[in-house]
Amino acid sequence: MTEQEPTSEKQAARFAYTGLERVIHEKARLGILTSLASQSQGLLFTELKELCALTDGNLSRHITVLQEAGLIEVWKGFHRKRPQTLCRMTKEGRARFLDYLAELQRVVADAADARTVDVPKPTGMEGWTPV
Amino acid sequence: MTEQEPTSEKQAARFAYTGLERVIHEKARLGILTSLASQSQGLLFTELKELCALTDGNLSRHITVLQEAGLIEVWKGFHRKRPQTLCRMTKEGRARFLDYLAELQRVVADAADARTVDVPKPTGMEGWTPV
Numbered sequence: 001m002t003e004q005e006p007t008s009e010k011q012a013a014r015f016a017y018t019g020l021e022r023v024i025h026e027k028a029r030l031g032i033l034t035s036l037a038s039q040s041q042g043l044l045f046t047e048l049k050e051l052c053a054l055t056d057g058n059l060s061r062h063i064t065v066l067q068e069a070g071l072i073e074v075w076k077g078f079h080r081k082r083p084q085t086l087c088r089m090t091k092e093g094r095a096r097f098l099d100y101l102a103e104l105q106r107v108v109a110d111a112a113d114a115r116t117v118d119v120p121k122p123t124g125m126e127g128w129t130p131v
Numbered sequence: 132m133t134e135q136e137p138t139s140e141k142q143a144a145r146f147a148y149t150g151l152e153r154v155i156h157e158k159a160r161l162g163i164l165t166s167l168a169s170q171s172q173g174l175l176f177t178e179l180k181e182l183c184a185l186t187d188g189n190l191s192r193h194i195t196v197l198q199e200a201g202l203i204e205v206w207k208g209f210h211r212k213r214p215q216t217l218c219r220m221t222k223e224g225r226a227r228f229l230d231y232l233a234e235l236q237r238v239v240a241d242a243a244d245a246r247t248v249d250v251p252k253p254t255g256m257e258g259w260t261p262v
Contacts, residue, residue, distance in 0.1 A: 015162040016184035027156055030238060031146040038244030053147035077259030086259065101242050107161060108239060111232050113169030128208030128217065 019103030021096060023069045028054060029062050033097055042088025044079060063087060150234030154200045159185060160193050164228055173219025175210060194218060
């Protein structure tokens, strides 16, 4: 149906996006990491909760996942005389986040064509039926 | 710990990324949709399988999800005298994919700072302990 040449070796797996590390790609964790990316000193639990619009339970769960994956470190201490939790990106986390980001930019570039393409009527599809 | 001002109303949920529609955001489906985005005539099942490096079972499962979500349409027919399945993006799917893409570009822009930030030693964190 398509006019393109048969898929070449080079094209194979062109859209597999293996660089989109799953632990980072999950929507809420992507928000947490993006907010931490520019905050080298880290962010408090309460700040993250508000910035990412997450419940206490959800944020706690995602923090555990990110910590166990080595992407962030968690500190306990006091801030304004109240016990607080501080999260910040590890050096390894930053490197892996940058790798992820490079792949994400590739997705955006690959998808750019979508803006200019119209969906045509199904011409040339005689004998084809929708299912 | 951070130098920033308390989170303002405007900043609240700044990193929630509500525009990252979950059905599109899943890694394999993002690959499928990105490959279909520039192919207005659609792609055959066998082409998608190779381009996205998916097994028959996985691709079938994701196609069902995308079809039920109204993002793609599925056609059955013959190509080179063999029964084939053709997938292509619906008009609605294209619009929703573009919305998703706009939000994805916001993530990339927000994360851009990560490239230039060094992780400092934990100074000014007296009384804080890693957990």
